Amino acid sequence: MSEARPRSAHAGRRSVFARALAHPSFLIGVSIAALLLAAALLSLVWTPYSVAEVVVSDRLQPPTLAHWLGTDAFGRDVFSMILVGTRNSLGVAVIAVAIGIGIGVPLGLASAAEGGLLDDVLMRGSDLVFAFPALVTAVMITAIFGPGAVNAIIAIGIFNIPVFARVTRGAARGLWSREFVLAARVAGKTPARITVEHILPNVASLIVVQGTIQFALAILAEAGLSYVGLGTQPPAPSWGKMLNDAQTLTAIAPWLALTPGLAIVFAVLGFNLLGDGLRDVLDPRLERRR
Amino acid sequence: MALLEIDRLSVSIGGHPILSDVSLSVAPGATLGIVGESGSGKSMTALSVMRLLPPGMTAKGAIRLQGEDLFAKSEREMCRIRGGSVGLVFQEPMTALNPVRPIGDQIAEAVRLHLPLSRADTEARVLRLLDRVGLTRAKVGPERYPHQLSGGQRQRVVIAIAIAADPKLVIADEATTALDVTVQAQILTLLREVAAAEGAALVLITHDLAVVADMAERIAVMRDGRVVEEAPTLELFRHPRQPATRELIAASDYTPERLPSPTVDTPVLVAADDVVRAHRLTRPGLFRPRPMARVLDTVSVEIRAGESIGIVGESGAGKSTLARAVLALDRPNEGTIRFRGRDLFALSAGDLRRTRAEIQAVFQDPYGSFDPRHTVARIVAEPLHLLAESCPSAERKRRVEEALERVGLPANAGLRYPHEFSGGQRQRIAIARAIVTRPALVVADEPVSALDVTLRGQILDLFAELRRDMGLALLFISHDLAVVRATTDRVYVMKDGQIVEHGETETVFHSPRHSYTRALIDASPSLERALAKRAAARE
């Protein structure tokens, strides 16, 4: 009965900060994310060498003091390329996730509030999008417009829309059947106003968590698309493209295949940890189960 | 020798005590009732006997079953005792069974674990067990799945599992709390019969004094993890020694102050006429039309100003649907609902707002009815925007504080969040929100069902006080006959979407005309009746 229930979902609302500081995977995730962001910003103003600089005499050097991570087949500095690649990966992921949130969340909110036909159309529509793996979408876009980074953004972004729409819709529908929403309706509030005042704030943390996870997936997808040549185009450096170049050289320059892959793992791991951490920190109800 | 002996049992989690020095004993074949409010440690005592305490809890003391210390047993030996010597029945029949396995399979599992029977004998035993708990092969066979059964039928299956291996002790932990009263009466009778037939002792854990008074020979009262009093049933009720016991008994047949009923010439506030509310079911077959189910079937209700109206009925009777229609949340498919003579669903937007300010609501769940992210002040102020005159912030603040004080909360409660309040206080916050616009009618849907008895009385008092001071009319919806009888002037009895009987509350309860009303009253646990029966049996 009443008192036996756990005190509240928000028993520690004001100690979110304290909980965050005590959460190892959240801390690791935040640190990695911050490091990547710093690297991306740094690459805007400075890299050890220019990534456009082709010095054939310096080609395929193993890691040295001058070139920390060695050089590629064109004599370009791998460390500089990794830095610029970070910017590229994060940039694509930010826009792709923003497309997903910007379109998917309003759709999910509206569908939960309206129900009926809109809801049916949304669910069928998302089934349709899920039937096209992002890679297949990218193939089709490439067939029409030719390859490019924008390609990757659109393909990943389209896939993200139903992901966010479904997550938002599911959580929002749960909230619509709660008594506090009923109370708001008794207070004469319109569905739009209830959505803004009650639903959105209560699904926000879920969207943030999902956003982090989709961000990690987007980095992975961008690397894959660039690897097969559908994403970022040379000479712009990207982690996936670097791996493609390195693949043929594994027998003579194995280190080239190592660093871009590690960079991808590092970034994806970081954002996944951040997502897991945020989930626990923002919603203590789930923490007990983990 | 006692069958079960709990000797100075203490349970704690991280140094925080859950149970302290609990000592109880149960004789073979006897029935012990354990009563107490939520958090008193009743369920933890039961789980301790099974050694199924949640992880992180540590137990001290001793529990002896037939003289053998359970705490000294290995996990493997405990598995033989669980379901073998001791059967356990839990509160939630809807979720207590595995949804993906047939019920016969789940009963057979309990048989196989403890009895060395052949496959054919096991099957025969499962059929006998189902028969014993009143589920005959023709009606509910072993091949059925839990979702095909009603709550009462599922609880029968759980009982069959508990008695599968002829246990010497059956522990029933709030086994009937989630069930409708008529089903509750059947399940209690079944428990009693089964225990008697198998010669098993019964430990009945409940918050409901009337239920234990009826069922148990001895009663232990628990509070804050301690046994405060243990005595034979009649003695406990006739001469309670401890204040905690007295408080519990006083609260359980509590009647708030009775107000004079409004006279016939009082204006009618709400008139619902032949209201029908139906929804489509899923198609029974691919090409068959979707049937309609009537949740409300030509329901007519009248509420006069200042009047307190009760709606009683079991789950699925359509009580809450009626409430939602009166609150103008769901439009009826047929019929009209008039407020002060005007059709609620034909009002202009502005008029609807003004009308909503006059009809407010209190819901059942004191935990779910507030947005956890809003302060109490913001929650209570929510309906204020319905008022025709725009409400300046100073006025808003004043009205919120006034409403909070009126429900017995400090004015500064508004600065805090709902999770900082207890269940009873939360229900006060919900009431403050309902009266902040000074409405003419409050629709209260099971407003005290989630509260402990001692809190229940306080909230009922508050409703009575508000009616007296504000001239409030009340539409009080509840499955609990005792509460409705104590608080309402007139009552409507609902069954399957229809009103089967209505009239003055006392008349209806005293001399019910409809057979369903009679069945409902007979099935409702009554402390008075139970004690009278027990006294008669002793003489």
Added chain:
Amino acid sequence: MLTFVARKLGGLIATLVVASVVIFAVLEVLPGDPASLMLGVNAQPDTIAALRSELGLDQPAAARYLSWVGGFFVGDFGISYTYRVPVAELIADRAMVSLPLALMALILSTAIALPLGTLAAAGHNRWPDVSIMSFAQLGVAVPNFWFGILLVYLFAVTLRWLPAGGFAGWDAGLGPAFASLALPAIALALPQAAILARVMRSALLDVLHEDYIRTARAKGLTAGSTIWRHGVRNALIPVLTILGLQFAFLIAGTIIIENVFYLPGLGRLIFQAVAQRDLIVVQSLVVLLVASVVTVNFLVDLAYAWVDPRLRHGRR
């Protein structure tokens, strides 16, 4: 049950119809005439016109769509513009590589993930859980194509146990064929297994909080057999959802992995077709991939009904 299957089947067909229209329409807006592309720049206008009518390109879009879709039912996918062979033949040939690869990866990842996820949930917060989940956390982050490159470097370049790439062909016998698919299948399966293991673990942990688990324990089942008899099957319900969704990722993964290992599968075909503007091949391949994803999800729905009797009895 019949209603349930019929409703799901209806959804499947509707999705396929809409998807095929979308694909057709998208590739329709493409500039460039396939006939002139096929014949090259020096072709005579009347040869081009002849070819156009031979390919049916002179007909209106709706008619072409219908004949294209109609062809699916008789196994006629049209003639490849560049290879000049029936598309169906081309695809069947390449599918003999991609399909076994995807299946191997699916079986491998499920076989790894479900026991590990169960083990982790059973040892919740103890060392099996912590160590399995640390590996899973890492596995989720590893791109399969990079993992493939590392596998090639280790097992093919350094140890020389397995071929670095290429496909021996089924004619060469099962041994060499499987040997050439082993590394790609592992590269695909491990990252998928990591995701699936995490899902299995959390689904099982959720189930272990249910009341019927307590009932099972009160019956006298040990903690271990409770998980096995009452936990796993219920936990499979969310796991199946993810398994269905993962198939789409697996398809995408197959396409990429075929590039790492130079396998002549559908993935290679689709890239070649895009590069050569062989639209009819692209069109048919995309429809086929989409159809396979939708079909797998349909099978997942049927599996639901098998696992969960509540669906079988047509309750919402």
